[in-house]
Amino acid sequence: MSPDLDRKETTMDHSPVIRKLRFVDIPKAVRMIVAAMENDPTIHYFRDTSDAKADYWQKKWKYNMAIILANAIRKDEAWTVGDVYACLVFEPADQTEDILDKLVYGMLRIFNRTVAPQLYSRQQKRRGAEWKVKSEEAIRVTLGGRKRSMWYLAELATHPDHQGHGFGSALVRSFTERVDKHGGLSWLMSSNIENTAFYNSLGFITKAEIPLGDSDPDWHGPPVVNSLMIRDVSEKETLV
Ligand SMILES: CC(C)(COP(=O)(O)OP(=O)(O)OC[C@H]1O[C@@H](n2cnc3c(N)ncnc32)[C@H](O)[C@@H]1OP(=O)(O)O)[C@@H](O)C(=O)NCCC(=O)NCCS
Numbered sequence: 001m002s003p004d005l006d007r008k009e010t011t012m013d014h015s016p017v018i019r020k021l022r023f024v025d026i027p028k029a030v031r032m033i034v035a036a037m038e039n040d041p042t043i044h045y046f047r048d049t050s051d052a053k054a055d056y057w058q059k060k061w062k063y064n065m066a067i068i069l070a071n072a073i074r075k076d077e078a079w080t081v082g083d084v085y086a087c088l089v090f091e092p093a094d095q096t097e098d099i100l101d102k103l104v105y106g107m108l109r110i111f112n113r114t115v116a117p118q119l120y121s122r123q124q125k126r127r128g129a130e131w132k133v134k135s136e137e138a139i140r141v142t143l144g145g146r147k148r149s150m151w152y153l154a155e156l157a158t159h160p161d162h163q164g165h166g167f168g169s170a171l172v173r174s175f176t177e178r179v180d181k182h183g184g185l186s187w188l189m190s191s192n193i194e195n196t197a198f199y200n201s202l203g204f205i206t207k208a209e210i211p212l213g214d215s216d217p218d219w220h221g222p223p224v225v226n227s228l229m230i231r232d233v234s235e236k237e238t239l240v
Pocket of ligand 1: 036037040157159162163165166167189191192
């Protein structure tokens with residue numbers, strides 16, 4: 001199924017019609033992702049600290065997301081279903097940053113280093129730093145030099161009102177079809193261990209787990225586990 005601008009939600013065989021996300025969809029897409037991620041354990045860990053200042057974290061997250069979506073849209077790397085019921089953002093393999101990428105990511109980096117630390121609470125900063133160290137290490141060890149040549153499934157969400165209708169899996173299948181056409185590997189970072197079965201059913205296998213909170217004095221729950229998952233069709237035979 002290739003993404004097009006058809007507004008119908010399903011095809012004759014009732015599979016969802018996937019279309020490109022458009023700039024005009026951005027506000028709705030941000031609201032949809034925020035709603036979908038409301039109960040995400042990783043978002044909860046980063047955002048809902050006991051010393052959180054107002055809703056700065058949430059605001060910054062939304063702005064970041066809008067910028068990332070806009071950059072993905074201009075490169076045709078963001079897809080949706082129907083009236084933005086679900087959304088997927090990806091990065092193809094072997095990408096070289098163009099001038100706009102450099103500008104966008106440069107601006108985000110500067111903002112993250114200068115403004116964000118003023119807005120975040122002590123615990124939020126510590127948890128952000130924990131994520132940076134642990135995720136970079138897991139990516140280095142697990143993907144290493146392969147990362148550049150792999151496709152990245154950067155974002156996936158379905159609005160809570162529309163979950164369970166096959167939109168999420170249809171979006172992922174469109175992505176993996178695109179990857180397979182080019183003959184490559186793909187990876188993602190799952191922020192919710194409960195999604196493992198969903199991603200397994202689409203061919204992604206957990207290769208590394210990143211526990212958050214295991215040494216955080218202000219976190220009293222079990223570690224929040226993120227999973228680095230890889231889809232490698234050559235491993236398919238050994239999965240079944
Ligand atoms: C994960 C998510 C994107 C799935 O999207 P969706 O549109 O509901 O998925 P689908 O309807 O295509 O589901 C396909 C199948 O996976 C199952 N499934 C969906 N989410 C699941 C989950 N969290 N755990 C186990 N199975 C799940 C569905 O029951 C369905 O199974 P079936 O075909 O046997 O009925 C959606 O639940 C979501 O947005 N969750 C919140 C945000 C999130 O976790 N995003 C991913 C961050 S890594």
